[in-house]
Amino acid sequence: MAGLNVSLSFFFATFALCQAARRVSKALLPGGVYASFAQEAMRVLVELGPWAGGFGPDLLLTLLFLLFLAHGATCDGATANPTVSLQELLLAEASLPHTLLTLAAQGLGMQAAHTLTRLYWAWELSDLHVLQSLMDAHCSSALHTSVPHGMLVEGACAFFFHLTLLRFRNSLPIYRVPLVALLVTVMAYTAGPFTSAFFNPALATSVTFHCSGHTLLEYTQVYWLGPLTGMVLAVLLYHGRLPRLFQRNLLYSQKNKYRTPRGKLAPGPRDTQTPAEGCRSREPVWRGVGR
Template identity: 55%
Template sequence: MAGLNVSIAFFFLVAGVCQALRQLSKRLLSPGAYGCLARELMLMEIGPWGGGFGPDVVLTLLFLLFAVHGVSSDGASANPTVSLQEFLLLESSLAATATKLLAQGAGTGAGWAVTKLYWSWELTHFHLIQNLIASECSSSIHTSLHHAAFVEGICSFFFHLVLLKLRQSHPMYQVPVLAATVTFLTYTAGPFTGAFFNPALAAATTFHCSGSSFWDYAWVYWLGPLAGMLAALFLYQGNIPRLFQKNLLYSQKSKYKIPKARVAVHTEGDEPQRRRKGEKSNSEPPWGRGGGEPNTFA
Protein backbone atom coordinates (compact mmCIF):
# COMPACT_ATOMS: atom_id res chain seq x y z
CA MET A 1 0.00 0.00 0.00
CA ALA A 2 2.90 2.36 0.72
CA GLY A 3 4.26 1.84 -2.79
CA LEU A 4 0.86 2.59 -4.29
CA ASN A 5 0.59 5.82 -2.28
CA VAL A 6 4.03 6.92 -3.47
CA SER A 7 3.12 6.23 -7.10
CA ILE A 8 -0.17 8.11 -6.82
CA ALA A 9 1.62 11.05 -5.20
CA PHE A 10 4.16 11.05 -8.04
CA PHE A 11 1.36 11.00 -10.58
CA PHE A 12 -0.40 14.04 -9.10
CA LEU A 13 2.93 15.84 -8.67
CA VAL A 14 3.74 15.43 -12.36
CA ALA A 15 0.23 16.51 -13.36
CA GLY A 16 0.49 19.60 -11.15
CA VAL A 17 3.90 20.57 -12.52
CA CYS A 18 2.65 20.21 -16.09
CA GLN A 19 -0.35 22.41 -15.38
CA ALA A 20 1.83 25.08 -13.75
CA LEU A 21 4.19 25.11 -16.72
CA ARG A 22 1.28 25.39 -19.14
CA GLN A 23 -0.16 28.37 -17.30
CA LEU A 24 3.27 30.02 -17.23
CA SER A 25 3.84 29.43 -20.93
CA LYS A 26 0.50 31.05 -21.75
CA ARG A 27 1.85 34.33 -20.42
CA LEU A 28 5.38 34.13 -21.80
CA LEU A 29 4.81 32.63 -25.25
CA SER A 30 2.67 33.65 -28.18
CA PRO A 31 -0.56 31.69 -28.70
CA GLY A 32 0.87 29.90 -31.73
CA ALA A 33 4.02 28.80 -29.92
CA TYR A 34 1.94 27.82 -26.91
CA GLY A 35 -0.31 25.66 -29.05
CA CYS A 36 2.61 23.83 -30.66
CA LEU A 37 5.06 23.65 -27.77
CA ALA A 38 3.52 24.10 -24.35
CA ARG A 39 0.58 21.76 -24.83
CA GLU A 40 2.83 19.02 -26.18
CA LEU A 41 6.29 19.55 -24.69
CA MET A 42 5.00 20.01 -21.15
CA LEU A 43 3.07 16.76 -21.31
CA MET A 44 5.57 14.36 -19.73
CA GLU A 45 4.83 10.67 -20.09
CA ILE A 46 5.74 9.10 -16.77
CA GLY A 47 6.19 5.62 -18.16
CA PRO A 48 5.24 2.24 -16.65
CA TRP A 49 5.69 3.42 -13.07
CA GLY A 50 3.01 1.06 -11.77
CA GLY A 51 5.28 -1.99 -11.96
CA GLY A 52 4.83 -4.48 -9.16
CA PHE A 53 1.10 -3.96 -8.68
CA GLY A 54 -1.66 -6.26 -9.83
CA PRO A 55 -3.32 -5.81 -13.23
CA ASP A 56 -6.43 -4.31 -11.67
CA VAL A 57 -4.43 -1.57 -9.93
CA VAL A 58 -2.30 -0.84 -13.00
CA LEU A 59 -5.32 -0.61 -15.31
CA THR A 60 -7.17 1.60 -12.84
CA LEU A 61 -4.20 3.94 -12.64
CA LEU A 62 -3.94 3.93 -16.43
CA PHE A 63 -7.59 4.90 -16.75
CA LEU A 64 -7.14 7.73 -14.25
CA LEU A 65 -3.99 8.87 -16.06
CA PHE A 66 -5.77 9.25 -19.39
CA ALA A 67 -8.85 10.76 -17.77
CA VAL A 68 -6.79 13.44 -16.01
CA HIS A 69 -4.77 13.98 -19.17
CA GLY A 70 -7.93 14.44 -21.24
CA VAL A 71 -9.35 16.97 -18.79
CA SER A 72 -6.20 18.99 -18.14
CA SER A 73 -4.11 18.71 -21.31
CA ASP A 74 -5.92 21.51 -23.15
CA GLY A 75 -6.03 19.52 -26.38
CA ALA A 76 -2.53 18.04 -26.27
CA SER A 77 -2.36 14.52 -27.67
CA ALA A 78 1.25 13.48 -26.92
CA ASN A 79 0.81 10.99 -29.77
CA PRO A 80 2.41 11.54 -33.20
CA THR A 81 -0.28 9.57 -35.02
CA VAL A 82 -2.96 11.92 -33.67
CA SER A 83 -0.97 14.93 -34.91
CA LEU A 84 -0.55 13.29 -38.32
CA GLN A 85 -4.28 12.58 -38.39
CA GLU A 86 -5.00 16.26 -37.81
CA PHE A 87 -2.60 17.12 -40.62
CA LEU A 88 -4.31 14.72 -43.03
CA LEU A 89 -7.70 16.16 -42.06
CA LEU A 90 -6.46 19.67 -43.02
CA GLU A 91 -6.79 20.75 -39.39
CA SER A 92 -3.09 21.54 -38.98
CA SER A 93 -0.38 22.96 -41.21
CA LEU A 94 2.85 21.21 -42.10
CA ALA A 95 4.95 23.52 -39.93
CA ALA A 96 2.67 23.14 -36.91
CA THR A 97 2.60 19.35 -37.32
CA ALA A 98 6.39 19.13 -37.56
CA THR A 99 6.72 21.27 -34.44
CA LYS A 100 4.28 19.05 -32.57
CA LEU A 101 6.18 15.92 -33.56
CA LEU A 102 9.47 17.37 -32.34
CA ALA A 103 7.84 18.55 -29.11
CA GLN A 104 6.26 15.15 -28.51
CA GLY A 105 9.57 13.38 -28.97
CA ALA A 106 11.31 15.80 -26.62
CA GLY A 107 8.47 15.62 -24.10
CA THR A 108 8.41 11.84 -23.89
CA GLY A 109 12.20 11.75 -23.65
CA ALA A 110 12.18 14.28 -20.82
CA GLY A 111 9.38 12.41 -19.08
CA TRP A 112 11.31 9.15 -19.25
CA ALA A 113 14.39 10.88 -17.80
CA VAL A 114 12.31 12.28 -14.93
CA THR A 115 10.84 8.84 -14.28
CA LYS A 116 14.28 7.23 -14.08
CA LEU A 117 15.40 9.98 -11.70
CA TYR A 118 12.34 9.31 -9.57
CA TRP A 119 13.13 5.60 -9.53
CA SER A 120 16.72 6.32 -8.50
CA TRP A 121 15.45 7.67 -5.18
CA GLU A 122 14.25 4.13 -4.39
CA LEU A 123 11.28 5.25 -2.34
CA THR A 124 9.82 1.73 -2.55
CA HIS A 125 11.26 -1.73 -3.10
CA PHE A 126 9.61 -1.77 -6.53
CA HIS A 127 11.86 1.10 -7.57
CA LEU A 128 14.89 -0.73 -6.23
CA ILE A 129 14.06 -3.73 -8.41
CA GLN A 130 13.39 -1.47 -11.37
CA ASN A 131 16.79 0.17 -11.00
CA LEU A 132 18.50 -3.21 -10.94
CA ILE A 133 16.88 -4.39 -14.16
CA ALA A 134 16.73 -1.03 -15.97
CA SER A 135 20.12 -1.43 -17.63
CA GLU A 136 19.25 -4.95 -18.80
CA CYS A 137 15.72 -4.39 -20.05
CA SER A 138 14.42 -6.81 -22.65
CA SER A 139 12.25 -6.32 -25.69
CA SER A 140 8.55 -5.75 -25.13
CA ILE A 141 7.75 -7.73 -28.30
CA HIS A 142 6.62 -11.16 -27.11
CA THR A 143 5.31 -12.55 -30.37
CA SER A 144 6.35 -12.75 -34.00
CA LEU A 145 7.28 -9.52 -35.74
CA HIS A 146 4.36 -9.51 -38.16
CA HIS A 147 1.87 -10.39 -35.44
CA ALA A 148 3.26 -7.63 -33.22
CA ALA A 149 2.91 -5.04 -35.99
CA PHE A 150 -0.63 -6.26 -36.63
CA VAL A 151 -1.52 -5.95 -32.93
CA GLU A 152 -0.18 -2.40 -32.71
CA GLY A 153 -1.99 -1.52 -35.94
CA ILE A 154 -5.30 -2.90 -34.68
CA CYS A 155 -4.97 -1.00 -31.40
CA SER A 156 -4.23 2.21 -33.28
CA PHE A 157 -7.12 1.53 -35.67
CA PHE A 158 -9.73 1.22 -32.92
CA PHE A 159 -8.29 4.11 -30.92
CA HIS A 160 -8.40 6.49 -33.89
CA LEU A 161 -11.82 5.26 -34.96
CA VAL A 162 -13.22 6.14 -31.53
CA LEU A 163 -11.31 9.43 -31.56
CA LEU A 164 -12.77 10.39 -34.95
CA LYS A 165 -16.27 9.49 -33.82
CA LEU A 166 -15.99 11.58 -30.65
CA ARG A 167 -13.86 14.50 -31.81
CA GLN A 168 -16.91 16.82 -31.93
CA SER A 169 -18.41 15.48 -28.70
CA HIS A 170 -18.46 17.22 -25.35
CA PRO A 171 -15.39 16.44 -23.19
CA MET A 172 -17.70 15.01 -20.53
CA TYR A 173 -18.40 12.12 -22.91
CA GLN A 174 -15.18 12.10 -24.90
CA VAL A 175 -12.70 11.84 -22.03
CA PRO A 176 -14.07 8.75 -20.21
CA VAL A 177 -14.78 6.88 -23.45
CA LEU A 178 -11.25 7.44 -24.75
CA ALA A 179 -9.76 6.53 -21.37
CA ALA A 180 -11.82 3.34 -21.27
CA THR A 181 -10.81 2.51 -24.86
CA VAL A 182 -7.10 2.90 -24.10
CA THR A 183 -7.45 0.84 -20.92
CA PHE A 184 -9.26 -1.97 -22.73
CA LEU A 185 -6.75 -2.05 -25.59
CA THR A 186 -3.87 -2.10 -23.11
CA TYR A 187 -5.46 -4.98 -21.22
CA THR A 188 -6.03 -6.93 -24.45
CA ALA A 189 -2.79 -6.30 -26.35
CA GLY A 190 -0.40 -5.66 -23.47
CA PRO A 191 0.92 -9.23 -23.22
CA PHE A 192 1.98 -9.17 -26.89
CA THR A 193 3.59 -5.77 -27.45
CA GLY A 194 2.96 -3.66 -24.36
CA ALA A 195 0.14 -1.92 -26.27
CA PHE A 196 1.88 1.40 -26.81
CA PHE A 197 0.25 2.46 -30.15
CA ASN A 198 2.17 5.69 -29.58
CA PRO A 199 5.41 5.99 -31.58
CA ALA A 200 6.93 8.66 -29.34
CA LEU A 201 6.26 6.81 -26.10
CA ALA A 202 7.51 3.51 -27.53
CA ALA A 203 10.71 5.11 -28.84
CA ALA A 204 11.49 6.64 -25.45
CA THR A 205 10.77 3.57 -23.35
CA THR A 206 11.61 0.44 -25.30
CA PHE A 207 13.84 1.16 -28.32
CA HIS A 208 16.98 1.01 -26.20
CA CYS A 209 16.17 -2.45 -24.83
CA SER A 210 17.95 -5.52 -26.12
CA GLY A 211 16.25 -8.40 -27.87
CA SER A 212 15.10 -6.61 -31.05
CA SER A 213 16.82 -4.38 -33.56
CA PHE A 214 15.96 -0.76 -34.26
CA TRP A 215 14.21 -1.71 -37.49
CA ASP A 216 12.16 -4.34 -35.69
CA TYR A 217 10.99 -1.72 -33.22
CA ALA A 218 10.33 0.77 -36.02
CA TRP A 219 8.27 -1.79 -37.94
CA VAL A 220 6.12 -2.64 -34.93
CA TYR A 221 5.81 0.66 -33.06
CA TRP A 222 6.01 3.18 -35.90
CA LEU A 223 4.63 1.60 -39.06
CA GLY A 224 1.99 -0.46 -37.24
CA PRO A 225 0.25 2.49 -35.52
CA LEU A 226 0.64 4.66 -38.63
CA ALA A 227 -1.07 2.04 -40.81
CA GLY A 228 -3.84 1.65 -38.23
CA MET A 229 -4.44 5.40 -38.17
CA LEU A 230 -4.61 5.61 -41.97
CA ALA A 231 -7.04 2.68 -42.13
CA ALA A 232 -9.31 4.24 -39.49
CA LEU A 233 -9.25 7.63 -41.21
CA PHE A 234 -10.05 6.15 -44.62
CA LEU A 235 -12.84 3.96 -43.24
CA TYR A 236 -14.42 6.84 -41.33
CA GLN A 237 -14.04 9.54 -43.98
CA GLY A 238 -14.05 7.56 -47.18
CA ASN A 239 -11.09 9.66 -48.28
CA ILE A 240 -7.94 11.31 -46.96
CA PRO A 241 -8.52 15.06 -47.44
CA ARG A 242 -4.84 15.99 -47.55
CA LEU A 243 -4.15 13.43 -50.31
CA PHE A 244 -7.39 13.20 -52.30
CA GLN A 245 -10.89 14.65 -52.00
CA LYS A 246 -12.93 12.05 -53.85
CA ASN A 247 -14.95 9.86 -51.51
CA LEU A 248 -14.25 6.26 -52.48
CA LEU A 249 -16.52 4.57 -49.94
CA TYR A 250 -19.61 6.68 -49.36
CA SER A 251 -21.84 8.50 -51.82
CA GLN A 252 -23.05 11.93 -50.83
CA LYS A 253 -26.82 12.36 -50.93
CA SER A 254 -28.26 15.50 -52.46
CA LYS A 255 -29.75 17.88 -49.94
CA TYR A 256 -32.52 18.83 -52.38
CA LYS A 257 -35.49 16.48 -52.59
CA ILE A 258 -37.38 16.18 -55.85
CA PRO A 259 -41.15 15.95 -55.21
CA LYS A 260 -42.94 13.01 -56.74
CA ALA A 261 -45.52 13.76 -59.44
CA ARG A 262 -49.15 13.10 -58.52
CA VAL A 263 -50.80 10.48 -60.71
CA ALA A 264 -54.14 11.73 -62.07
CA VAL A 265 -56.57 10.93 -64.93
CA HIS A 266 -58.30 13.57 -66.98
CA THR A 267 -62.02 13.33 -67.67
CA GLU A 268 -64.33 15.57 -69.63
CA GLY A 269 -63.77 19.17 -68.66
CA ASP A 270 -60.08 18.50 -67.90
CA GLU A 271 -60.76 18.08 -64.17
CA PRO A 272 -58.14 15.84 -62.52
CA GLN A 273 -59.51 13.04 -60.42
CA ARG A 274 -57.77 10.17 -58.71
CA ARG A 275 -58.56 6.80 -60.12
CA ARG A 276 -60.25 4.77 -57.43
CA LYS A 277 -59.08 1.30 -56.75
CA GLY A 278 -61.13 -1.22 -58.65
CA GLU A 279 -63.13 1.46 -60.58
CA LYS A 280 -63.89 0.51 -64.15
CA SER A 281 -62.69 2.74 -66.92
CA ASN A 282 -65.44 4.82 -68.58
CA SER A 283 -63.45 5.68 -71.64
CA GLU A 284 -65.41 5.76 -74.87
CA PRO A 285 -64.73 3.75 -77.99
CA PRO A 286 -62.85 5.59 -80.66
CA TRP A 287 -65.85 5.68 -83.05
CA GLY A 288 -68.04 8.11 -81.11
CA ARG A 289 -70.53 8.54 -78.28
CA GLY A 290 -73.68 7.26 -79.93
CA GLY A 291 -73.20 3.69 -78.93
CA GLY A 292 -73.92 2.47 -82.50
CA GLU A 293 -71.89 0.15 -84.60
CA PRO A 294 -69.08 1.57 -86.65
CA ASN A 295 -69.63 2.24 -90.33
CA THR A 296 -68.49 -0.55 -92.53
CA PHE A 297 -67.68 -0.44 -96.16
CA ALA A 298 -68.47 -3.17 -98.56
Protein backbone atom coordinates in the same frame (compact mmCIF):
# COMPACT_ATOMS: atom_id res chain seq x y z
CA MET B 1 2.57 -0.54 0.80
CA ALA B 2 5.53 1.83 1.13
CA GLY B 3 6.51 1.23 -2.48
CA LEU B 4 2.95 1.85 -3.60
CA ASN B 5 2.80 5.14 -1.71
CA VAL B 6 6.08 6.25 -3.25
CA SER B 7 4.90 5.37 -6.75
CA LEU B 8 1.57 7.12 -6.28
CA SER B 9 3.35 10.16 -4.92
CA PHE B 10 5.56 10.22 -7.99
CA PHE B 11 2.55 9.94 -10.28
CA PHE B 12 0.62 12.79 -8.67
CA ALA B 13 3.73 14.94 -8.23
CA THR B 14 4.56 14.57 -11.92
CA PHE B 15 1.03 15.46 -12.90
CA ALA B 16 1.01 18.53 -10.63
CA LEU B 17 4.42 19.63 -11.94
CA CYS B 18 3.27 19.36 -15.54
CA GLN B 19 0.06 21.25 -14.85
CA ALA B 20 2.02 24.05 -13.21
CA ALA B 21 4.48 24.16 -16.11
CA ARG B 22 1.57 24.17 -18.54
CA ARG B 23 -0.01 27.19 -16.87
CA VAL B 24 3.29 29.08 -16.80
CA SER B 25 3.91 28.26 -20.47
CA LYS B 26 0.43 29.38 -21.39
CA ALA B 27 0.99 32.71 -19.66
CA LEU B 28 4.48 33.40 -21.03
CA LEU B 29 4.56 31.85 -24.50
CA PRO B 30 2.69 33.05 -27.60
CA GLY B 31 -0.54 31.19 -28.19
CA GLY B 32 0.68 29.30 -31.25
CA VAL B 33 3.90 28.16 -29.59
CA TYR B 34 2.05 27.03 -26.47
CA ALA B 35 -0.63 25.16 -28.43
CA SER B 36 1.77 23.23 -30.62
CA PHE B 37 4.84 22.84 -28.43
CA ALA B 38 4.60 23.40 -24.69
CA GLN B 39 1.39 21.54 -23.95
CA GLU B 40 2.52 18.55 -26.03
CA ALA B 41 5.84 18.36 -24.18
CA MET B 42 4.08 18.54 -20.81
CA ARG B 43 1.60 15.85 -21.68
CA VAL B 44 4.25 13.42 -22.90
CA LEU B 45 6.07 14.00 -19.64
CA VAL B 46 3.09 13.16 -17.48
CA GLU B 47 1.88 10.30 -19.68
CA LEU B 48 4.99 8.29 -18.88
CA GLY B 49 4.08 8.33 -15.19
CA PRO B 50 2.34 4.94 -14.85
CA TRP B 51 5.06 3.09 -16.77
CA ALA B 52 7.81 4.83 -14.77
CA GLY B 53 6.29 3.95 -11.43
CA GLY B 54 6.68 0.21 -11.74
CA PHE B 55 3.06 -0.54 -10.90
CA GLY B 56 1.34 -3.90 -11.05
CA PRO B 57 -1.14 -4.64 -13.84
CA ASP B 58 -4.32 -3.93 -11.85
CA LEU B 59 -3.07 -0.65 -10.47
CA LEU B 60 -1.58 0.29 -13.82
CA LEU B 61 -4.94 -0.13 -15.57
CA THR B 62 -6.70 1.88 -12.86
CA LEU B 63 -4.17 4.69 -13.10
CA LEU B 64 -4.30 4.56 -16.89
CA PHE B 65 -8.06 5.13 -16.76
CA LEU B 66 -7.67 7.98 -14.27
CA LEU B 67 -4.81 9.43 -16.30
CA PHE B 68 -6.88 9.69 -19.46
CA LEU B 69 -9.76 11.17 -17.50
CA ALA B 70 -7.45 13.84 -16.08
CA HIS B 71 -5.83 14.53 -19.44
CA GLY B 72 -9.13 14.90 -21.22
CA ALA B 73 -10.27 17.42 -18.65
CA THR B 74 -7.12 19.49 -18.18
CA CYS B 75 -4.65 19.24 -21.06
CA ASP B 76 -6.22 21.75 -23.47
CA GLY B 77 -6.47 19.28 -26.36
CA ALA B 78 -2.86 18.08 -26.15
CA THR B 79 -2.48 14.55 -27.47
CA ALA B 80 1.13 13.48 -26.77
CA ASN B 81 0.62 11.02 -29.62
CA PRO B 82 2.29 11.49 -33.03
CA THR B 83 -0.45 9.54 -34.81
CA VAL B 84 -3.11 11.99 -33.56
CA SER B 85 -1.02 14.92 -34.79
CA LEU B 86 -0.58 13.25 -38.18
CA GLN B 87 -4.31 12.52 -38.25
CA GLU B 88 -4.97 16.26 -37.94
CA LEU B 89 -2.58 16.82 -40.83
CA LEU B 90 -4.41 14.26 -42.99
CA LEU B 91 -7.73 15.88 -42.12
CA ALA B 92 -6.33 19.25 -43.30
CA GLU B 93 -6.95 20.65 -39.81
CA ALA B 94 -3.29 21.48 -39.17
CA SER B 95 -0.55 22.83 -41.39
CA LEU B 96 2.72 21.02 -42.02
CA PRO B 97 4.83 23.50 -39.95
CA HIS B 98 2.39 23.22 -37.03
CA THR B 99 2.54 19.42 -37.21
CA LEU B 100 6.34 19.36 -37.33
CA LEU B 101 6.50 21.67 -34.32
CA THR B 102 4.08 19.44 -32.45
CA LEU B 103 6.11 16.32 -33.25
CA ALA B 104 9.27 18.08 -32.08
CA ALA B 105 7.52 18.95 -28.80
CA GLN B 106 6.49 15.34 -28.34
CA GLY B 107 10.07 14.23 -28.89
CA LEU B 108 11.30 16.77 -26.35
CA GLY B 109 8.71 15.65 -23.83
CA MET B 110 9.70 12.03 -24.41
CA GLN B 111 13.35 12.77 -23.63
CA ALA B 112 12.43 14.84 -20.58
CA ALA B 113 10.21 12.05 -19.28
CA HIS B 114 12.95 9.47 -19.76
CA THR B 115 15.47 11.64 -17.91
CA LEU B 116 13.05 12.32 -15.06
CA THR B 117 12.28 8.62 -14.72
CA ARG B 118 15.95 7.66 -14.42
CA LEU B 119 16.50 10.40 -11.86
CA TYR B 120 13.49 9.18 -9.89
CA TRP B 121 14.78 5.61 -9.90
CA ALA B 122 18.25 6.77 -8.87
CA TRP B 123 16.82 8.13 -5.62
CA GLU B 124 15.99 4.51 -4.69
CA LEU B 125 12.97 5.45 -2.61
CA SER B 126 11.74 1.84 -2.61
CA ASP B 127 13.16 -1.63 -3.16
CA LEU B 128 11.33 -1.86 -6.48
CA HIS B 129 13.03 1.28 -7.73
CA VAL B 130 16.43 -0.05 -6.70
CA LEU B 131 15.76 -3.09 -8.87
CA GLN B 132 14.48 -0.98 -11.76
CA SER B 133 17.52 1.27 -11.59
CA LEU B 134 19.83 -1.73 -11.75
CA MET B 135 17.92 -3.32 -14.63
CA ASP B 136 17.45 -0.13 -16.62
CA ALA B 137 20.40 -0.86 -18.90
CA HIS B 138 19.25 -4.46 -19.41
CA CYS B 139 15.47 -4.05 -19.61
CA SER B 140 13.33 -6.62 -21.37
CA SER B 141 11.33 -5.84 -24.47
CA ALA B 142 7.63 -5.02 -24.26
CA LEU B 143 7.08 -7.00 -27.47
CA HIS B 144 6.14 -10.56 -26.51
CA THR B 145 4.94 -11.85 -29.86
CA SER B 146 6.07 -12.02 -33.46
CA VAL B 147 6.64 -8.84 -35.42
CA PRO B 148 3.71 -9.35 -37.87
CA HIS B 149 1.34 -10.16 -35.00
CA GLY B 150 2.65 -7.18 -33.05
CA MET B 151 2.01 -4.88 -36.02
CA LEU B 152 -1.52 -6.25 -36.29
CA VAL B 153 -2.19 -5.73 -32.58
CA GLU B 154 -0.83 -2.17 -32.47
CA GLY B 155 -2.57 -1.33 -35.75
CA ALA B 156 -5.92 -2.66 -34.51
CA CYS B 157 -5.64 -0.72 -31.25
CA ALA B 158 -4.80 2.48 -33.11
CA PHE B 159 -7.64 1.87 -35.58
CA PHE B 160 -10.31 1.62 -32.87
CA PHE B 161 -8.77 4.48 -30.90
CA HIS B 162 -8.76 6.90 -33.85
CA LEU B 163 -12.16 5.77 -35.07
CA THR B 164 -13.58 6.56 -31.64
CA LEU B 165 -11.89 9.97 -31.64
CA LEU B 166 -13.37 10.76 -35.04
CA ARG B 167 -16.86 9.53 -34.13
CA PHE B 168 -17.15 11.39 -30.83
CA ARG B 169 -14.96 14.42 -31.48
CA ASN B 170 -17.98 16.76 -31.43
CA SER B 171 -19.63 15.13 -28.43
CA LEU B 172 -19.71 16.75 -25.02
CA PRO B 173 -16.52 16.15 -22.98
CA ILE B 174 -18.56 14.61 -20.18
CA TYR B 175 -19.36 11.72 -22.54
CA ARG B 176 -16.30 11.67 -24.80
CA VAL B 177 -13.55 11.70 -22.14
CA PRO B 178 -14.79 8.71 -20.07
CA LEU B 179 -15.51 6.75 -23.25
CA VAL B 180 -11.98 7.24 -24.60
CA ALA B 181 -10.48 6.46 -21.19
CA LEU B 182 -12.50 3.26 -20.94
CA LEU B 183 -11.57 2.20 -24.47
CA VAL B 184 -7.85 2.73 -23.82
CA THR B 185 -8.07 0.76 -20.58
CA VAL B 186 -9.89 -2.16 -22.23
CA MET B 187 -7.38 -2.30 -25.09
CA ALA B 188 -4.47 -2.13 -22.64
CA TYR B 189 -5.96 -5.09 -20.77
CA THR B 190 -6.66 -7.07 -23.96
CA ALA B 191 -3.54 -6.36 -26.01
CA GLY B 192 -1.13 -5.66 -23.15
CA PRO B 193 0.26 -9.22 -22.93
CA PHE B 194 1.38 -9.02 -26.58
CA THR B 195 2.76 -5.50 -27.12
CA SER B 196 1.84 -3.57 -23.93
CA ALA B 197 -0.78 -1.83 -26.14
CA PHE B 198 1.03 1.48 -26.50
CA PHE B 199 -0.44 2.50 -29.90
CA ASN B 200 1.56 5.66 -29.26
CA PRO B 201 4.93 5.77 -31.06
CA ALA B 202 6.40 8.42 -28.75
CA LEU B 203 5.56 6.46 -25.61
CA ALA B 204 6.77 3.16 -27.07
CA THR B 205 10.03 4.76 -28.19
CA SER B 206 10.74 6.03 -24.71
CA VAL B 207 9.75 2.87 -22.85
CA THR B 208 10.97 -0.07 -24.92
CA PHE B 209 13.13 0.94 -27.91
CA HIS B 210 16.33 0.85 -25.84
CA CYS B 211 15.56 -2.62 -24.49
CA SER B 212 17.21 -5.75 -25.85
CA GLY B 213 15.33 -8.55 -27.56
CA HIS B 214 14.46 -6.95 -30.91
CA THR B 215 16.16 -4.76 -33.48
CA LEU B 216 15.36 -1.11 -34.07
CA LEU B 217 13.73 -2.03 -37.38
CA GLU B 218 11.43 -4.54 -35.68
CA TYR B 219 10.45 -2.02 -33.01
CA THR B 220 9.79 0.59 -35.70
CA GLN B 221 7.58 -1.77 -37.69
CA VAL B 222 5.47 -2.68 -34.65
CA TYR B 223 5.25 0.61 -32.76
CA TRP B 224 5.40 3.15 -35.60
CA LEU B 225 4.22 1.50 -38.79
CA GLY B 226 1.43 -0.44 -37.07
CA PRO B 227 -0.25 2.57 -35.35
CA LEU B 228 0.21 4.82 -38.40
CA THR B 229 -1.46 2.23 -40.62
CA GLY B 230 -4.35 1.88 -38.16
CA MET B 231 -4.80 5.64 -38.05
CA VAL B 232 -4.86 6.01 -41.84
CA LEU B 233 -7.41 3.19 -42.16
CA ALA B 234 -9.62 4.81 -39.51
CA VAL B 235 -9.61 8.16 -41.34
CA LEU B 236 -10.25 6.44 -44.66
CA LEU B 237 -13.14 4.40 -43.29
CA TYR B 238 -14.76 7.32 -41.48
CA HIS B 239 -14.45 9.95 -44.22
CA GLY B 240 -14.14 7.73 -47.27
CA ARG B 241 -11.03 9.66 -48.27
CA LEU B 242 -7.89 11.33 -46.95
CA PRO B 243 -8.87 15.03 -47.10
CA ARG B 244 -5.30 16.27 -47.36
CA LEU B 245 -4.62 14.07 -50.41
CA PHE B 246 -7.97 13.42 -52.12
CA GLN B 247 -10.99 15.61 -52.74
CA ARG B 248 -13.10 12.82 -54.20
CA ASN B 249 -14.69 10.24 -51.92
CA LEU B 250 -12.94 6.93 -52.53
CA LEU B 251 -15.30 4.57 -50.67
CA TYR B 252 -18.79 6.01 -50.58
CA SER B 253 -20.94 7.24 -53.45
CA GLN B 254 -21.93 10.88 -53.36
CA LYS B 255 -25.69 11.34 -53.19
CA ASN B 256 -27.33 14.34 -54.80
CA LYS B 257 -28.15 16.88 -52.16
CA TYR B 258 -31.18 18.20 -54.08
CA ARG B 259 -33.66 15.52 -55.08
CA THR B 260 -36.32 15.91 -57.73
CA PRO B 261 -39.76 15.64 -56.08
CA ARG B 262 -41.82 12.66 -57.13
CA GLY B 263 -45.47 12.86 -58.13
CA LYS B 264 -47.60 14.38 -60.86
CA LEU B 265 -46.61 17.70 -62.30
CA ALA B 266 -48.91 20.65 -61.69
CA PRO B 267 -51.21 21.31 -64.67
CA GLY B 268 -50.11 24.11 -66.97
CA PRO B 269 -52.31 26.72 -68.66
CA ARG B 270 -52.90 24.54 -71.74
CA ASP B 271 -53.85 21.57 -69.54
CA THR B 272 -56.70 23.53 -67.90
CA GLN B 273 -58.63 23.96 -71.16
CA THR B 274 -61.92 22.14 -71.61
CA PRO B 275 -62.26 19.63 -74.45
CA ALA B 276 -64.39 22.08 -76.45
CA GLU B 277 -61.87 24.87 -76.04
CA GLY B 278 -59.15 22.48 -77.05
CA CYS B 279 -60.99 21.61 -80.25
CA ARG B 280 -61.64 25.26 -81.10
CA SER B 281 -58.02 26.09 -80.50
CA ARG B 282 -57.01 23.47 -83.05
CA GLU B 283 -59.34 24.88 -85.79
CA PRO B 284 -57.38 25.58 -89.01
CA VAL B 285 -56.52 29.19 -89.50
CA TRP B 286 -57.40 29.22 -93.25
CA ARG B 287 -61.11 28.79 -92.50
CA GLY B 288 -61.28 32.27 -91.10
CA VAL B 289 -59.62 33.89 -94.12
CA GLY B 290 -61.94 36.02 -96.28
CA ARG B 291 -64.84 36.06 -93.82
